[in-house]
Amino acid sequence: MIEARGLVKRYGATLAVDRLSFSVRPGVVTGFLGPNGSGKSTTMRLILGLDAPDAGGVRVSGRRYRDLAWPLREVGAVLDARAFHPGRSARAHLAALAASNGIAGSRVEQVLDVVGLANVAGRRVGGFSLGMAQRLGIAAALLGDPGVLLLDEPVNGLDPEGIRWMRELLRSLARQGRTVFVSSHLISEMALTAEHLVVIGRGRLLADTSVAVLAAGSASLEDAFFALTSGATDYRADRVDGDRDSTARTA
Amino acid sequence: MTRATVTRSGPGTAHGRYRLRHVARMEWIKLRSVRSTWWLLVCVVLAMVGVGIGVGAGYRSHTPVATAAQIVNNALGGAVLAQLLIGALGVVAVTGEYSCGLVRASFAAIPHRGMVLAAKVGVFGVVAFTVGELAAFAGVVAGQAAIAGSPVPQVSLGDPAVLGPVLLTGAYLGLIGLLGVGFGVLIRHTGGAIGALFAAMFVPMFLAATFGPAGIAVLKFVPLFILVNSVAVVTPVPGTLPAWAGVGVMCLYAALALTAGWRLLVRRDA
Numbered sequence A: 001m002i003e004a005r006g007l008v009k010r011y012g013a014t015l016a017v018d019r020l021s022f023s024v025r026p027g028v029v030t031g032f033l034g035p036n037g038s039g040k041s042t043t044m045r046l047i048l049g050l051d052a053p054d055a056g057g058v059r060v061s062g063r064r065y066r067d068l069a070w071p072l073r074e075v076g077a078v079l080d081a082r083a084f085h086p087g088r089s090a091r092a093h094l095a096a097l098a099a100s101n102g103i104a105g106s107r108v109e110q111v112l113d114v115v116g117l118a119n120v121a122g123r124r125v126g127g128f129s130l131g132m133a134q135r136l137g138i139a140a141a142l143l144g145d146p147g148v149l150l151l152d153e154p155v156n157g158l159d160p161e162g163i164r165w166m167r168e169l170l171r172s173l174a175r176q177g178r179t180v181f182v183s184s185h186l187i188s189e190m191a192l193t194a195e196h197l198v199v200i201g202r203g204r205l206l207a208d209t210s211v212a213v214l215a216a217g218s219a220s221l222e223d224a225f226f227a228l229t230s231g232a233t234d235y236r237a238d239r240v241d242g243d244r245d246s247t248a249r250t251a
Numbered sequence B: 001m002t003r004a005t006v007t008r009s010g011p012g013t014a015h016g017r018y019r020l021r022h023v024a025r026m027e028w029i030k031l032r033s034v035r036s037t038w039w040l041l042v043c044v045v046l047a048m049v050g051v052g053i054g055v056g057a058g059y060r061s062h063t064p065v066a067t068a069a070q071i072v073n074n075a076l077g078g079a080v081l082a083q084l085l086i087g088a089l090g091v092v093a094v095t096g097e098y099s100c101g102l103v104r105a106s107f108a109a110i111p112h113r114g115m116v117l118a119a120k121v122g123v124f125g126v127v128a129f130t131v132g133e134l135a136a137f138a139g140v141v142a143g144q145a146a147i148a149g150s151p152v153p154q155v156s157l158g159d160p161a162v163l164g165p166v167l168l169t170g171a172y173l174g175l176i177g178l179l180g181v182g183f184g185v186l187i188r189h190t191g192g193a194i195g196a197l198f199a200a201m202f203v204p205m206f207l208a209a210t211f212g213p214a215g216i217a218v219l220k221f222v223p224l225f226i227l228v229n230s231v232a233v234v235t236p237v238p239g240t241l242p243a244w245a246g247v248g249v250m251c252l253y254a255a256l257a258l259t260a261g262w263r264l265l266v267r268r269d270a
Helices: A040-047 A090-100 A105-114 A130-142 A160-175 A187-193 A211-216 A221-229 A241-250 B020-032 B035-059 B068-076 B079-100 B102-109 B113-147 B160-187 B190-209 B212-219 B223-231 B243-267
Strands: A002-011 A014-024 A029-033 A055-060 A075-078 A148-152 A179-184 A196-201 A204-210
Touching (some): A014 A055, A029 A187, A040 A148, A040 A179, A090 A105, A090 B102, A105 A130, A130 A148, A130 A160, A160 A179, A179 A187, A187 A211, A196 A211, A196 A221, A204 A211, A204 A221, A211 A221, B020 B113, B035 B079, B035 B113, B068 B113, B068 B160, B079 B102, B079 B113, B079 B160, B079 B190, B113 B160, B160 B190, B223 B243
Parallel strands (some): A029 A196, A075 A148
Antiparallel strands (some): A002 A014, A196 A204
């Protein structure tokens, strides 16, 4: 369970997150949607206590993140697919994180197996493809067998097989009763993966509803998303309407 | 393709909470699992050994015959080079995490940032002091080996007048490593932090030198000056700090940099 209440985050003159409140429930995959620059990554950092909010707060499993006894056993997160020292092996990267939270070394081999990196575990991660890096990120998130998972754009760089693998993994994690919160700008992918959606634009909450309800009034989830975010997008080209309709129909 | 299944072991299997020893273990794995750590540490020792051999070889047929103190002082002078390497390693131990974003994973694992810094200082400090001492001893031993069979008098490491400067030079190297950690935390950028660290060591030397003899009042507190006049010498140069005071001043600098870094670390967004 993740509960954000009245989150505000400013970077200089930019208001990145504006009085944002939502909750993410266990048992389903919750998609976190919004245009580029809408504050998704900032919100993720606020949840993990990496950035300090200017107002409001977040609770994870009922506690502030910094009060968690064993953070990795409560929350697994992937913020940046490339957040590894390029000279370190995948195994050493995971072993370091495992040690910090008193997680047994055998668990490192387990998660390497789960993400399919067991045979390259000794290789330096600097040579990993983006898809392999995403898998290593997932392995790190699963280390502590956490009840809450937080993933920022996890399908970036994955091939079609990897995307399907990720979708099944996220859904199976949710079925086990975990809280799974996944940001993405790939709406069609979210339509297949998520049951619930939190949509933001310019740092504000635009929708906190089920995929079915949001898509109900429109031809597709994508259409519903564009209708919702039309007033809250900073970086959209003007004349994409025709294209957008055609892609929406074929999606 | 591996099946996308994960089993839940369920909550309540872990007791207590994370402690400094857990974080220290993480920092130790991080430090030892990067090849550049070992390369730089080997280079620290090689710098001292290389200068020691060079000094010894150079003085073998020198007239007048070199004194024992000259050989020791000049061999320990390798620390001028070694300090740059160990200082850079201290910087990179921190900024390497910032440049790739790993620092966010570290702080997500251990939200208590002060504890992460304490563990890094502890683990890196032990390594830096150990290697610093090893390098200082290796430098003097190499210098002695290089004058073997020549008329230059040998020294014994059991002699307190020799052992003292060797031990303090090793400690100085360890402290420069920690100063590097402090600069890394403060500046968070590899190039910027190494540049600032080197500037802090050399620029005051040149500035103070422009004041002529009066400059020594300031110069005697400058790291590089402390090294070559107070610490890495059998007899400190008159008018400069005694060796122990020189190392004390270095402790102060490292503590100041680390305290300033810690205060920023707990306030800044990661």
